[in-house]
Amino acid sequence: MAKIHLKQVKKTYGKGPKAVDVIHGIDIDIADGEFIVMVGPSGCGKSTLLRMVAGLEEISSGEVMIGDRVVNNLEPKERDIAMVFQNYALYPHMSVYENMAYGLKIQGLPKAEIETRVQRAAQILELGALLERTPRQLSGGQRQRVAMGRAIVRKPAVFLFDEPLSNLDAKLRVQMRLEIQKLHKALRTTSLYVTHDQVEAMTLGQRMIVMNKGRAEQIGTSAEVYGKPATTFVASFIGSPPMNLLNGQLNAEGDRFTFDDGSSVNLPAAAQGARAGAGARILGIRPEHLQLGHPGLTLEVDLVEALGAELLVHTRCGGQGMVVRCPASTEVATGQTVTAGFEPSTVHWFDPQTTHRID
């Protein structure tokens, strides 16, 4: 069990003029026993950051602390961590038992102790019947469980997960997600979990770090990240379908928003973005917060996607794309012009220059 502190952690590849910064200084405090998810599109540096914590990647500058120790120059084995890899990384020639026991054997634990620990982990992960098999005789989900077993038996201070579920099919992924949650509830080990899947991020993490281009765009609980996205990137990355973001101008009174193509909408008092003054703004509103048929925005329907329980209505509003999510019973057809209203409190404002949220 341990806290993790990252202080201005940076990663640079190459030297001199050719140097490329991939992580631009990340600060996080992770509490003891917390489950933190790092989420972001591919290439945002989330895996690199995880590997820096693991000790597989050098830290260019800044400080990583696990517990009370600065671990920058420690070998992975000295950091008291365990890692679960995306492609499991099981030793193909060893049995499930040997795979889980290998790290302990190297530590030089007595045979009996290894046996108890492996049996215990196998019991937690329901691998008891598979201990003699080799990885190739296992299904993807079972392999993933063995990989987690290998991490558990070491009783580390920190678990690191590098996209552990992305090689599994959708159904198994849901199931394993629940198992990981259960496991964390039982073991209460500090965990750092990398994924590009926002559903995993929303459901697994107590807090999440939304990363983009080597920066942490927002750190917060799923409710915070969903309810108050700090930037347009977070707004468009979290939530499916993503938040509608519309460019336009806010007038001086703050009660009228003019889209780039000249059409405009009156804003109800509570949604007015006057606090930060008039000027260019991005208006953000989630598809699920729009109500078709209510007065407000005027939309032209381009396409209707039926998802069974609900409809996704793709429309154009002020010349910009806008998606509305509504119950399947709604009657709407391509080519129609409809109106959509919204609760004033569900509107988000962003600065188009900095893409930051304006409250």
Next chain:
Amino acid sequence: MIERRPILDAISHLVLIIGALIVIFPLYVAFVASTQTAEQSATSPLSLMPGTEMINNYRTVLTAGASGQVSSPPVSRMLWVSLVTALVIAIGKISISMLSAFAMVYFRFRGRGIFFWMIFVTLMLPVEVRITSTYQVISDFGMLNSYAGLTVPLIASATATFLFRQFFLTVPDELAEAARIDGAGPLRFFKDVIWPLSRTNVIALFVIMFIYGWNQYLWPLMVATDQSMYPIGIGIKTLISGGDSAVEWNMVMATMVLAMLPPGLVIVVMQKWFVKGLVDSEK
């Protein structure tokens, strides 16, 4: 062929049988000749019926070399020299090339690329090209007529290094990382993970390298000037050297049959793993 037609089956069998006959016939002739007396084996055309002297001939070559005029060490001695040479070459090649490939794939050090290219370039230089200078070196070290002289210059192998490098590159990086997190140092990782994974490749290379070592001719011809250090390949040649005396073809053929046995045995015994090592990388 997807179609199942009797006529096509017959043709394929015919072609295979002809091919097999072409390969087997010379071997058969060699065996037949080795069972005849010297006079019978020197007649032309050679009788294709086995003779009566089989046990006699083999006993003679194994214990005394050729029966009479030609001076030659016993074949058993030559087989021993060949066996030692081939084993040392095969095992030496595999150990050295595996370790150097391991270093090149898993360690980052200055000049890694240059080392790889230096080794790679020597692939294009066969032994014959550098034989004079190699001979000079070996002779200055006083290694002529020794097992060391016969084997050391042949042990360094660009081909095997290259093959192992390519194999190691196909082993997922995560395996090395998982081992690092498990606390295994490089040598431990090599012993516990890389070695068991490359076993089939090692066996395939062992077969190839054993036969390579067994078949050496030019290099031993220069290094081994003492008859007691002749490998079998040279031994056959000395039997044919003739001069005034007639060549005892039955003895030559018996020596040849004996020379063919060990590599044949290696292949037969290791065939299963050998094929596996060539086609599947077990992942």
